[in-house]
Amino acid sequence: MQRSISILGATGSVGASTLDLIGRERDKWRIAALTANGNVTELARLAREFQPEVVVLANEAHLPELREALAGCDVEVAAGANALAEAASRPVDLTIAAIVGCAGLAPTMAAIEQGGTVALANKEALVSAGDVMIAAVARHGATLLPIDSEHNAIFQCLAGNQLSQVRTITLTASGGPFRGWSLERLEAATPQQAVRHPNWDMGAKISVDSATMMNKGLELIEAHHLFPVRLDQLDIIVHPQSVVHSMVEYRDGSTLAQLGPSDMRVPIASALAWPQRMDTPCKPLNLAQIGQLTFEELDEVRFPATRLARQAAEAGGAIPAVLNAANEVAVAAFLAGQIAFTRIAAHVEEVLSCYAPANPLCLADILAVDEEARKMARGLTESA
Numbered sequence: 001m002q003r004s005i006s007i008l009g010a011t012g013s014v015g016a017s018t019l020d021l022i023g024r025e026r027d028k029w030r031i032a033a034l035t036a037n038g039n040v041t042e043l044a045r046l047a048r049e050f051q052p053e054v055v056v057l058a059n060e061a062h063l064p065e066l067r068e069a070l071a072g073c074d075v076e077v078a079a080g081a082n083a084l085a086e087a088a089s090r091p092v093d094l095t096i097a098a099i100v101g102c103a104g105l106a107p108t109m110a111a112i113e114q115g116g117t118v119a120l121a122n123k124e125a126l127v128s129a130g131d132v133m134i135a136a137v138a139r140h141g142a143t144l145l146p147i148d149s150e151h152n153a154i155f156q157c158l159a160g161n162q163l164s165q166v167r168t169i170t171l172t173a174s175g176g177p178f179r180g181w182s183l184e185r186l187e188a189a190t191p192q193q194a195v196r197h198p199n200w201d202m203g204a205k206i207s208v209d210s211a212t213m214m215n216k217g218l219e220l221i222e223a224h225h226l227f228p229v230r231l232d233q234l235d236i237i238v239h240p241q242s243v244v245h246s247m248v249e250y251r252d253g254s255t256l257a258q259l260g261p262s263d264m265r266v267p268i269a270s271a272l273a274w275p276q277r278m279d280t281p282c283k284p285l286n287l288a289q290i291g292q293l294t295f296e297e298l299d300e301v302r303f304p305a306t307r308l309a310r311q312a313a314e315a316g317g318a319i320p321a322v323l324n325a326a327n328e329v330a331v332a333a334f335l336a337g338q339i340a341f342t343r344i345a346a347h348v349e350e351v352l353s354c355y356a357p358a359n360p361l362c363l364a365d366i367l368a369v370d371e372e373a374r375k376m377a378r379g380l381t382e383s384a
């Protein structure tokens with residue numbers, strides 16, 4: 001029997017890995033929606049190859065171009081925020097939430113509200129919406145499956161166990177491209193250096209987040225919502241080889257870990273096939289060849305982002321949305337050559353210092369906080 005799937009953020013790195021797997025067992029899937037921001041050429045190519053019901057661009061300005069590129073094809077074409085939410089709310093068996101940033105929040109919530117299964121890569125959405133998203137999952141009887149490799153690892157290590165028996169959950173971090181760098185060198189780090197991750201091939205934004213370690217900070221908050229243990233039970237350890245994707249330690253002293261190649265198709269496959277398993281073309285893990293797995297402490301002096309994220313998680317409410325919004329703006333400014341690498345975390349800290357915890361009650365509250373924090377962060381980057 002065919003299963004139906006929508007991919008939000010189909011033209012990105014996670015979108016491409018997902019479609020690579022789908023393409024290998026094409027007859028098992030019916031594709032409902034494929035979405036992108038403004039990459040017309042790639043979205044049109046995917047539409048021809050995968051024959052979805054509908055393709056949507058978030059950016060309306062490119063709609064005429066997409067219509068032209070798909071003239072004569074039997075596929076609906078749409079654009080804009082409402083069209084994106086409408087496409088995301090079409091009932092499917094599985095939605096892959098792989099838009100980058102808080103821009104993915106509204107469509108992801110629209111998918112959750114259908115009560116189906118949502119495989120989440122878009123960590124910024126969960127970081128920003130936190131309790132509101134988790135409450136919506138419960139209210140609509142939806143299932144949230146983590147695709148982020150660490151959270152997928154934890155999800156697998158928790159299977160058949162109870163959260164109440166967990167002592168600690170440890171997220172592993174590669175340490176990114178600047179792991180051994182001095183503060184002076186970090187000051188001068190360029191966007192090209194920041195996006196060159198040693199182990200993973202990812203989109204630009206998450207690559208910069210990995211370089212600042214904000215990725216691990218966002219993942220700490222993500223883990224806190226997905227696996228509700230106390231914050232002091234959540235740990236981070238640097239593991240440069242990215243072979244152990246995370247670990248769960250139980251009260252009896254047993255630690256379960258999930259290992260695998262650093263290829264996103266492994267956690268994506270786990271979500272696509274869940275609760276079964278499927279084949280992937282990924283190179284098997286060769287531990288003898290890798291030889292050594294090493295672990296080291298975080299350095300929050302050179303990489304303050306994880307400290308800021310932990311503080312935001314402790315404050316709760318709207319503060320993680322502020323952290324995320326300020327970070328998105330600062331990362332974009334760094335990629336555009338407007339601010340230095342080390343200013344990313346500094347800007348985030350400055351924006352956070354202007355906020356007192358407040359409890360967002362609904363999606364609109366979060367989007368308002370997100371917008372306001374972005375304005376504040378833009379003010380800082382423009383005056384930098």
Ligand code: NAD
Pocket residue numbers: 008009010011012013014015035036037038039058098099100101103104121122123124147148149200201202203204205206264
């Ligand atoms: P990417 O930049 O490669 O792709 C992002 C996708 O989102 C593209 O399809 C793009 O068109 C779409 N998009 C961008 N801005 C948009 C907007 N304003 N509105 C609507 N759509 C928009 O990013 P990625 O690396 O695939 O990451 C996607 C998400 O998955 C991020 O949240 C990231 O943190 C998470 N993630 C990625 C990886 C990875 O290996 N790439 C691993 C773990 C988690």
Ligand code: MG
Pocket residue numbers: 148149150219
């Ligand atoms: Mg991750």
